[in-house]
Amino acid sequence: MTIKEIAELAGVSISTVSKIVNNKDKNINPDTRERVLKIVKEYHYTPYGTAKANSNSKTFIIGILLPSIERQSTFLNGIHSFAQKHGYSTIVYDSHYDKDLELKHITALCNHHIDGVIWHPVCEESLSYEKHFLNQNVEICYMNEPFSNAFYHIDYETLGYEATKTLLTYHHTNLGCFVYPDTVRSEQVLAGFKKCLYDHQIPFQDTMILTPEQTVCHRFLSATPFTGFVSSHYDLALAFVQSLQQMNYQIPTDFSIVTLREDDIYTSSFPKIPNIPIPFFDFGSFLCRCLLNKLHKKTEELSKFHSNPIIEHKEFLDVPPSSKQKKIVVVGSINMDITLNVPSLPQAGKTLITDRFSTMPGGKGTNQSAGVVKLGGNVALIGKVGNDQEASIIYDYLLDNHILTQGVSRDSHLNTGKAFIHVQADGDSTITILTGANQALSPTDIELNERIFEHSAYCLLQTEVPTDAIIRASQLAHRYHAKTILKPAGITSITSELLKDIDIFVPNEQEANLLCPLAGSLEKKADYFLSLGAKTVIITLGKQGCYLKTPSLSKKYPVSDFPPADCTGASDSFIATLAVYLQQGKSLDVAIQIATISAGFCISRQGVLPSLVDRNTLETYIHNFYPELLLSE
Numbered sequence: 001m002t003i004k005e006i007a008e009l010a011g012v013s014i015s016t017v018s019k020i021v022n023n024k025d026k027n028i029n030p031d032t033r034e035r036v037l038k039i040v041k042e043y044h045y046t047p048y049g050t051a052k053a054n055s056n057s058k059t060f061i062i063g064i065l066l067p068s069i070e071r072q073s074t075f076l077n078g079i080h081s082f083a084q085k086h087g088y089s090t091i092v093y094d095s096h097y098d099k100d101l102e103l104k105h106i107t108a109l110c111n112h113h114i115d116g117v118i119w120h121p122v123c124e125e126s127l128s129y130e131k132h133f134l135n136q137n138v139e140i141c142y143m144n145e146p147f148s149n150a151f152y153h154i155d156y157e158t159l160g161y162e163a164t165k166t167l168l169t170y171h172h173t174n175l176g177c178f179v180y181p182d183t184v185r186s187e188q189v190l191a192g193f194k195k196c197l198y199d200h201q202i203p204f205q206d207t208m209i210l211t212p213e214q215t216v217c218h219r220f221l222s223a224t225p226f227t228g229f230v231s232s233h234y235d236l237a238l239a240f241v242q243s244l245q246q247m248n249y250q251i252p253t254d255f256s257i258v259t260l261r262e263d264d265i266y267t268s269s270f271p272k273i274p275n276i277p278i279p280f281f282d283f284g285s286f287l288c289r290c291l292l293n294k295l296h297k298k299t300e301e302l303s304k305f306h307s308n309p310i311i312e313h314k315e316f317l318d319v320p321p322s323s324k325q326k327k328i329v330v331v332g333s334i335n336m337d338i339t340l341n342v343p344s345l346p347q348a349g350k351t352l353i354t355d356r357f358s359t360m361p362g363g364k365g366t367n368q369s370a371g372v373v374k375l376g377g378n379v380a381l382i383g384k385v386g387n388d389q390e391a392s393i394i395y396d397y398l399l400d401n402h403i404l405t406q407g408v409s410r411d412s413h414l415n416t417g418k419a420f421i422h423v424q425a426d427g428d429s430t431i432t433i434l435t436g437a438n439q440a441l442s443p444t445d446i447e448l449n450e451r452i453f454e455h456s457a458y459c460l461l462q463t464e465v466p467t468d469a470i471i472r473a474s475q476l477a478h479r480y481h482a483k484t485i486l487k488p489a490g491i492t493s494i495t496s497e498l499l500k501d502i503d504i505f506v507p508n509e510q511e512a513n514l515l516c517p518l519a520g521s522l523e524k525k526a527d528y529f530l531s532l533g534a535k536t537v538i539i540t541l542g543k544q545g546c547y548l549k550t551p552s553l554s555k556k557y558p559v560s561d562f563p564p565a566d567c568t569g570a571s572d573s574f575i576a577t578l579a580v581y582l583q584q585g586k587s588l589d590v591a592i593q594i595a596t597i598s599a600g601f602c603i604s605r606q607g608v609l610p611s612l613v614d615r616n617t618l619e620t621y622i623h624n625f626y627p628e629l630l631l632s633e
Contacts, residue, residue, distance in 0.1 A: 003017050003018060003045070006036070006039055006040060006045050009039050010032075010035055010036045010039050011035075012032060012035075012036060016028060016032065016036065017036055017040075020032075020033055020036045020037065020040075021036075021037075021040060021045070021057055021058050022057050022058075023057070023058070023137060025297075030296075030297065030298070033296065033297070034296065037058075037296065038087075040058070040060075041060055041086075041087030041088075042087070057113075058115055059112075059113050059114065059115055060087055060088050060089065060115060061088065061089050061090070061091060061112060061113070061114045061115060062083060062088050062089075062090055062091075062114055062115060062116045062117065062118065062288070062291060063090070063091050063092075063093065063109040063112070063114040063116070063117040063118070063119075063138075064076065064079060064090055064091065064092045064093070064117070064118050065093050065095065065102070065105055065106065065109065065117055065118070065119045065120070066092070066093070066094060066095065066120045067094075067095050067096070067097045067102075067120055067121075067122045068094060068095070068096060068097060069092060069094040071262055072280070074262075074280040074281045074284075075280035075281065075283060075284045076092060076284060077281055077284065078280065078281035078282060078283060078284020078285040078286075078287075078288070079118060079284040079285070079287060079288045080284075081281075081284075081285060082284070082285040082288035082289060082292075083288050083292075086288075086292055088115075088288075088292070091109065091112055091114065093105035093108065093109065095122050097122055098122070099122050099123060099125060099126055102121070102122045102126055102129070103129055106129050106132050106133065107132065109133075109138075110132055110133065110135075110136050110138070113136070114138055115138065115139065115295050116138055116139035116140070116141065116291045116292075116294065116295050117133060117138055117139070117140055117141070117291075118141045118143060118287050118288065118291055119133075119140055119141070119142055119143070120142075120143045120144045121142070139291060139294040139295050141287055141290050141291040141294070143287055144184070152283075152286070152287055152290065152302075152304075152305055153184075153305070154278060154279065154280075154283050154305060154307070155188075155304070155305065155306070155307070156184075156185050156188035156189050156192070156232070156260070156278075157188040157189070157191045157192040157195070158192060158307075158309065159189065159192065159260055159276050159278065159309055160177075160188065160189030160190065160191065160192025160193050160196075160230060160232070160260075161192035161193070161195055161196045162192075162276060162309040162311075163189075163192075163193075163230045163231075163258040163259070163260065163276055163309075164177075164192065164193045164196035164197065164230050164258075165196050165200075166258050166274070166311055166314075166317070167228035167229075167230065167256060167258060167317075168196070168200055168202075170228070170256060170317050170318065170319050170320075171319045171320060171323055172227050172228030172256060172319075172320055173202055174225050174226045174227050174228065174320075175193075175197070175202075175208060175226060175227075175228045175229065175230065176208050176209075176210045176224070176226040176228075176229050176230075177189070177190055177193045177208055177209055177210060177229070177230045177231070177232070178210045178211075178212070178214070178215060178229060178230070178231040178232065178233075178236040178237065178240065178259075179209060179210070179211075179231075179232045179233075179236075180212060180232065180233060180236070181211070183232075185232055185233070185260070186232040186233070189230065189232035189260065190209065190232070193208075193230050208226075210229070212236055212239070215236055215237075215239040215240040215243060216239055216240075216243045217243075218243065218246075218247060221243060221244060221247055221249065222247065226255070227255060227256065227320040227321070227322075228255065228256045228257070228258075228320070229255065229256070229257040229258075230257075230258055230259070231257060231258070231259035231260065232259075232260055233259070233260065234259050234260065234261040234262060234273070234275065236259070237257055237259035237273050237275070238271070238273065240257065241257065241271050241273055242271070245271070245406070248406060248448060248449060248450075248451050248452075249406075249451065250404060250406035251271065251273070251316055252316050252317050252318035253318065253321070253380070253404050253406065254321060254451075256274070256316075256317045256318055256320075257273060257274065258274045258275065258276065258311065258317070259273055259274070259275045259276075260275065260276050260278055261273075261275035261276065261277050261278065261312075262277075262278055262280070272313045272315075272316050272399075273313060273316065274311060274312065274313045274314055274316050274317050275311070275312050275313065276309045276310065276311060276312070277310065277312065279307040282305075282307060283305055283307075286302065286305045287305075289302065290302045315402075321454075321455055324378060324455065325377075325378055325583075326378075326455050326456055326457035326583065327377075327378040327379060327380055327404070327455060327456050327457070328372050328377050328378065328379045328380075328456065328457060328458045328459070328460065328579050328580070328583065329379075329380050329382065329407075329452055329453055329456045329458070329459045329460070329473075329477065329482065330365050330368050330369045330372070330379060330380070330381045330382070330459075330460045331365065331381075331382045331383065331407075331441075331446065331459065331460070331461050331462075331465070331469070331470065331473040332363065332364045332365030332366075332368065332381075332382075332383060332460070332461065332462035332464060332465055333363035333364050333365050333366075333383065333417055333433075333435075333438045333462060333464035333465055334361070334363045334365050334366050334381070334383040334384065334385050334394060334408065334416070334417060334437075334438065335361070335362045335363035335366070335416070335417040335418055335419045335433065335436075335438070336359065336360075336361060336362065336390040336393070336394065336416055336417070336418050336419075337358075337359065337360055337361070337362030337363070337418075337419045337421055337607075337608065338358075338359050338418060338419070338420050338421065339358045339359075339360075339421040339423060339566075339568070339606075339607060340354050340356070340420070340421065340422050340423070341354055341356035341423050341424075341606070342354050342422050342423065342424055344424050345422055345424050345428065345430050346422055346430065358606070358607055360397075360607060360608075360609055360610075361393065361394045361397045361398075361609065362419055362608055362609065363383070363417060363419065363438070363464065364462040364464055364487060364489060364571075364572055365381055365382075365383045365462065365464075365465075366381070366383075366394070366397075366398070366403075366609075367569050367572035367573075367576075367608050367609065367612070368460050368462075368572045368575055368576045369381045369398070369403045369576075370401055370403065370576075370609050370612055371572055371573050371575075371576025371577065371598075371612045372460075372576045372579065372580055373401055373402055373403055374612050374613065374614045374615065375576065375577060375580040375598075375613075375614070375615045375618070376580070376615045377576075377579075377580045377583070378404075379403055379404065380403075380404035380406065380407055380452045380456075381398065381403050381404065381405065381407055381408055382407030382408070382441075382445070382446065382449050382452060382473070383407070383408055383438065383441060383465065384408070384409055384410070384411050384414075384437040384438060384440050384441045384445070384465075385408060385409075385410055385411070385416045385417075385437050386410065386411055386414045386415040386416035386417075386436050386437040387410055387411065387412045387413070387414070387415070388415050388416055390415070390416040390418075391410055391416045391437075394416065395408070404452075406449070406452065407449040407452050409445065410437075411437040411440045414436050414437040414439075414440055415434075415436045415437065416436050416437055417433065417434060417435050417436035417437060417438040417464075418433070418434040418436060419431055419432070419433050419434075420432045420433075420434070421568055423566045423567075423568060423606070428564075428567060431568070433464065433490065435464070438464060438465050439465070439466060441465040441466060441469045442466065442468070442469055443468050443469055443471075443472035445469065446469055446472040446473045446476060447472065447476075450476055453476045453477055453479070453480040453482060454480055455480075456477065456480055456482040457482055457483070457579075457583040458482055458483050458484070458485060458579040458582065458583055459473060459474065459477035459482045459483070459484045459485070460484075460485050460487075460575055460576070460579055461473060461474060461484060461485065461486045461487070461502075462486070462487045462488075462489055463486070463487070463488050463489055463490060463491045463498075464489050464490050467491070467498055470486070470498065471497060471498055471501070474486070474501035474502060475501055477501070478501050483503040483504070483582070484501060484502050484503045484504070485502075485503065485504040485505075485506060485575055485578065485579055486498075486499070486502045486504070486505050486506065486534075487506050487507070487571060487572075487575055488505075488507050488511050488515060489511070491515070492514060492515075493515065494515045494529075494532065495532070496532040496533050498532075499529065499532040499533040499534045500532070500533030501533070502533065502534045502535070503534075503535045503536060504534070504535070504536045504537075504538060504578070505529050505534035505536070505537045505538070506537075506538045506539075506540065506571065506574070506575055506578075507529075507537075507539055507540075508539070508540045508541070508542070508571060509522075509539060509540070509541050509542065512525045512526075512529075512539050513525070515529075516528045516529070522539055522547045522549075523547075523549060523554055525539070526539060526547065526549030526554075527549065530549065530550075530551060535550070536548070536549070536550045536588070537549045537550075538578075538592065540570070540571055540574060540599075541559075542559075542567070542570075543559055543564075544558075544559060545557045545558040545559040545596065546574075546592065546596065548588070548589075548592060550588075555589070557592055557593060557596055558596075559596065559600070560596050560597045560599070560600030561600070562600035562601060562603060562604040563604055564603045564604065565603065565604055565605055565606055565611075566603060566605065566606045566607065566608075566611065567603045568607075568608050569602050569603075569607075569608030569609075569611060569612065570599040570602050570603050571599070572602075572608065572612075573595075573598050573599045573601070573602035573611075573612055573613065574595045574596065574598065574599040575595070576598075576612075577591075577594055577595040577598035577599075577613075577618075578591050578592065578594075578595040581594050581595070590629050593626070593629055594618070594622065594629055597618065597621065597622060597626070598613050598618055601613035601617070601618065601621075
């Protein structure tokens, strides 16, 4: 391709092409310049058919000179993408924060006859090297360092402001800011932190500035007055969250944090930390655009880089513990349920054939926790899963449904528990449980999670896990003034040691008959459980409703009129609902009636978790048929 051919394609004279490619185009129309340069780039035209012959001719190469390229891949991709889109290639040099090496790289870039350079100087003294670029008419786009009057940078102050503002929207007013000393990013994030506090009339104190050492200081973490934290760097936030977990604190139950995050960090294997990705790709594109505007002599002014901060993982933010409704703690079994729909329940010597089955998380601990959440309660689950794929599925379910999991641990030597459920057409069912990791839950596990019992109103317990763990949990619940509700399952006897710290004991009729050696009426059986220490007894009777017995009251409640499809989760729905409405101040009489309706919803649908009723559905039904229950206290 010759200069004559370029001129013909562009519809201009040869002299015009020559002036443009040799940067002598001061008086040439900008549209003409752009048209000629576009053709020159498309046809890879080089003046005189050789490499750049003098310092004025264009090569369509730009240099990138950084003090370090470590963890800069996203930023560099932003530059490369914009450059290639506009017909330029790039050369990248890493100075390794060495001023002498930086000078060698400047010389090399000049030898490549680059058209322009994006330059982050190593230090202020590096600016004396500017003359080498200017001598060859190389356009310079400075970035990130404030010792040049014409530098561009990411606005970390705004990002810090937005991170702080996010915590304030969650009502955190006792805030700390993790920073690295003497770094530009940390200084700007801290400036945004201070400005946001000032704008919201919150006094700033120097004690709010937190060091990297404090992220792993257990003494600081156990005594900190702060409930919310801003972090200038992701690794600081990660160290902090991991230290919290070692001390059985949890994000966001106990603390909330928002951090800036380098957007090339792969975070899926890390704890989910609320973060603002730093827009390095967009910043790289912006810098390249600024440089090309200079090269093409465009009049567009790009004085400042702007971005729109986006908070990721906001679901892991919460209000301070002191602002929360008290939580309900659930201690119990965690299984993977395999449900088979059969024409009749299994009998010895009889083969059953079915083509309907489902697999989903279950166990009374999981079911009751999910029931509480669906009714708007705040719940924390304590239990064990195994070292298998089912455990990961269960963890994902718990997190997705906002069930706090700091009390759920893995046993590396056991499989997750499984329940094999046969459901016949009228909703009756039989359950066979493979206990798995559930049987490894110990009093020590309960004690390690003692903090979970703080700020709790009720503790729901079931005996599909070892009774010594249940006894310890009931003791800790009472230590923190939480009421206890126990559902016996899978046991053949009961003792006063187990019942003495139980406020509400909820067996079904079969369990009551098995656990009480006395023949006689429901009242006599209930009195037996009261004599062992239970404060209140509720015996659920399936299609006959339930029976309440306290030292001063005996009452039977009818069943709600719902067609049965699967009765498996009725007791879990009943207990979860009972706890939620008792916590909200309803009387025991009213809470039982509401819980009976909730259990009716549950049995009318297949599967336990899908059939647990949500608050809106439940209260809409009650409002239509039993409005007095919602009005009563």
